[in-house]
Amino acid sequence: MRTLEAIAQRRSIKHFQPNQAMPEQDVQQLLNAAQQAPTSFNIQHGRIIRVTDPALRIKLQEAAWGQAQVTEASELWALCADVDAWKKAPQRYWQTVDADKQQFIVNMLTDFYSGKEQLQRDEAIRSCGIIGQTVMLAAKDLGYDSCPMIGFDADAVADLIQLPEDHVVGMLIAIGTASESAWPRGGFIPQDEVVFENTF
Structure with missing residues (x-):
């Protein structure tokens, strides 16, 4: 599938065919795609928790x-x-x-992030978003559907997955085969409300 086709066809699916295991080779392709997502200074701070325990899934659903x-x-x-x-x-x-190049970059990234807690958190969330979109497009290319999710109690999720103190949850992503089609698209606002040239 061409990338632009995957972008156009990707929808947020709310219902999947249950009890359908994904072949391990497809899972590995998605994980490989996730690692290709760009990160600032290549710090690769994204972390993926694959939730395979059915009992934990039920708790996360709550x-x-x-x-x-x-x-x-x-x-x-x-x-x-x-x-x-x-x-x-x-x-x-x-x-x-x-x-020499390694030390130059390390010095630069240290200066960039040191003492800037909001920037550090913003960068973490940005990376989760980039990883998420990369994974969803890769899933579409492999013939799967997906749903990015922020509708959850973040503290409860963090507790359930035993999230370390210095980590943040960006989103959940469900991946599989749709059992129901997505609702019709809600429509796009006019492009001239979105795209500006040089300044607002």
Whole structure:
């Protein structure tokens, strides 16, 4: 499938064919796609919790106010990020370049993030969003449907997945085969309300 086709066809699906396991090779392709998503300074702070325990899925469904896709979908992923990844051995993010370039980038990213807690959190959430869209488009290419979710009690989800203190939950993503079509698109506001040239 062409990328533009995947973008046009991707919809947020609320009901999936239950009890349908995704082949491990497809799961691995989606995980590989997730790791290709760009991150600032290549800090790769996205973390994916694959929820495979049915009992945990039921508890997460309660935290997501009973939404069916949490338990019906073949795959349920919690997309999280390590907010402090920028300072955790950052040289490893540039292990394939020479020492001078590596140190230059490490110094730059340290200066960029140090002391800026809001920026650190914003970057974590941005990365979750980029990973999420990458995964959803890859899923569509493989013939699967998906649903990004922010409709849940974030504290309850964090507790259930035992989220470390220095991490944040960005979203949940349900992936599988639709059992019901998405509602018709709600429509787009005029492009001239969205796109501006140079300034507002």
